[in-house]
Amino acid sequence: AQSVTQPDIHITVSEGASLELRCNYSYGATPYLFWYVQSPGQGLQLLLKYFSGDTLVQGIKGFEAEFKRSQSSFNLRKPSVHWSDAAEYFCAVGVNDYKLSFGAGTTVTVRA
């Protein structure tokens, strides 16, 4: 069965600093990979997705992610975080029947 691991429960980063959120997956076939962001009390917003092709994917809000098949990873990065990036981030794997398997999430706190 597929699974998604986000090793970091909580990350604190200074405004203007770089951010990297880790995501590892376990899935037998080539996965569809997603990163979503959730602000408090809100639904999930799609940041970016990977289906195939170029392994470096650009998303909204200045985020990017890199698919590394050899490491079964899909880490999310942002070169310079803004206070508005404070939120919960979820990595997800899409499976054959359109469902998503979510990681536990990483909470990002941005300090001034």
Next chain:
Amino acid sequence: GAVVSQHPSRVICKSGTSVKIECRSLDFQATTMFWYRQFPKQSLMLMATSNEGSKATYEQGVEKDKFLINHASLTLSTLTVTSAHPEDSSFYICSAWGGGPAGGAYQETQYFGPGTRLLVL
């Protein structure tokens, strides 16, 4: 990104009453929608898959008679929490699936609504 709306955004009801939550796909026709439940500080738990014109498919452990799902059109799915009890209090989120390879810009992706906060007293 695609827009999915939910209504109401929050609802407070008395124990024993039923509550209906609507999920609408505004940008595309969604043959498949999903309903999730999220507890505080936790990830999303899939409750059921809603298919237009057919019965919903429920995940293991989810009571289908308690959580009634209707997907009457390609843009609307509803979740009715019947005879709600305090333990049903939660954040409910729906998503609409943008379709397979022919789905264009929305293909193979779930787009989420803003969620509904349910409090049962």
